Amino acid sequence: MKPRIGIIPGDPGGIGPELIARLLAEDGVLGQADILLIGDRHLFEMGQAQAGLEIAMTDCDALTGDWTAIDGLALHDRETIAPEEVRLAEVTLANGRSALGNLNCALEMARDGIIDAVTFGPFNKAALIEAGLGHEDELHYMAEFLGVENYISELNTLNGIWTSRVSSHIPLKDVPDYISGHRITEAVHLIDRTLKRSGLTRPRLSVAALNPHAGDNGNFGMEEIEVITPTVETLRQQQLNIDGPWPSDTVFLKAKAGEVDGIITMYHDQGQIALKLMGFDRGVTVQGGIPFPVTTPAHGTAFDIAGTGTADVGATRAAFDIACDMVGHWDSTA
């Protein structure tokens, strides 16, 4: 059975609608999955116009029948924003409400088994906050919306290199006390499980150090000796394929050389600097810990080029492909 992927446009004022249009026109995409477009017809049409494409969409009500049985590309049409309310390249309440409304609908459909996974175009965080996000990021919002209580963390991936992080959107000064054996263990298990769900049987994992030179034997901080090394040792004894802590200025070279699949980082910029350097336009974010695959391009709404028809679909295609792979491996690793 093909994976059933729900696709939402993201923020109407950004490049999301254009990216979705370009994704649908990519080689093989329509055959790779059953795709359900979730959102306002005029937003998808606007994206197609921006991309210079015309793609036929068939209306359906995915809530009441088997949408995969219909001919053509299925659209679950919604009314989250009037066409004249759409403001390109602006942070507006209306844009934010539209993005959040379509996200809610997609999450409910995935929760209720109508679709298997969600891929979304970029959100604008300021617009989401205006619209009532109520959380530091969309991942925490989704977790609350779905009643998720297990560990959640954003995972980032680029060309087969994956990262998870022990701390995320917190001040750097709070990071050292936040790092604990428990949190490292959660981050390791999350990336291990997610990599298995993306198709790897025994993911090779490396843990980044917190301090420069991995603490230089305790000269530059004790967290490696006191927390990270013992935790890695325990995880290794549990048969995980894991090593570290490695100095963070060299650990990404191991990934670049194809020696590891996943890197567990201690703080936000540690992994994001390296991944964005290696491929700013191609990275994918996976919402780890949500009970079904949710993927999105790692880049933002790119207001500077919104509506100009020059958006690069690479990361969106990668996000879609990863969602499809994860659906295929999800149950066998649950």
Next chain:
Amino acid sequence: MAPAGSSGEVTVAMATPLIPTPLILTPGDPAGIGAEITLKAHQAGEGGFAIIEDPRRLATLADRLSIDAKLRIIDTPGDISIEDDHLPVIPLEWPQAPCAGTADPRNAPTVIESVRRAATWARDGSAAAMVTNPVNKAVLQEAGFAHPGHTEFLATLSAPHDGAPAMMLACDELRVVPVTIHMALRDVPDALTGDDIVSKGMLLAESLRRDFSCANPRIAVCGLNPHAGENGQFGDEDDQVIAPAVARLQAAGIRAFGPVSADTLFHRRARETYDGVLGMYHDQVLIPIKTLDFDGGVNVTLGLDFIRTSPDHGTAFDIAGTGTAQAGSLIAALRMARLMATNRHAGS
């Protein structure tokens, strides 16, 4: 820096931009890989430098590594002939025969003295710049060396300079200076001061102008926190410490901007928007430069009254003597020193 008088003897070929005077290379810890990578750099065609070393030791090592190196013993850097394919050696004697992989503190005073000699030549213009092979800090300190490393020791041999010394990491595509360096990440937020950001920023700007031919350098300043604090939501240092320091740099006429979210600053298109980056902590700038160009990264000391570069790796005691050391970073350090000296000379 004044060019040495001996440069008049050099015939300048159009194809090779020659420096007025040669580079001087220190031996580093003789138990490390310094001599080996020096011979390998010479074998790879790097010239225009003299090494301070025991010539018999070099000759023996060259034999063992099957490197065809013709050594020429000279007294001062000024004696080298750039047309020559010999490796110029300024001799020293090790008190104890060096043993690969095992440092001997009795050799430490000679290691230190070689650094002092090289610095003297770099200061008086007999050498265009000094390049240092790696030393082992613990062994030097055991022998009574009172400095944390090369960089701090060299600062005591130089005229004082505000903010000095600073560490720059440079490769062809990126030049970065961290404001704080070798300390626990836990200590970084409190150690970070506006004054240090300003003085390191000034040093970076000065070096970009003098050594890298950027007439009016643009300097990107990293934020400390994720998303540069996102308007104070994830930490207040970006708004309260870094932003005012950037304003002070701007007021001093430097084209600085920031604080910028560090994760968006190092990809190819972002790198076109600046000439140098001021980072807030070690790994913030080491991650991008090593990920971008592991072998080409060179350590440059800023704030000295002479030029000093070094390969960005250690003594590698674990592989010393095995013949497997790579000379790439030393070659990059020699080339970087030459480039900086040429630019500084042309601008003076």
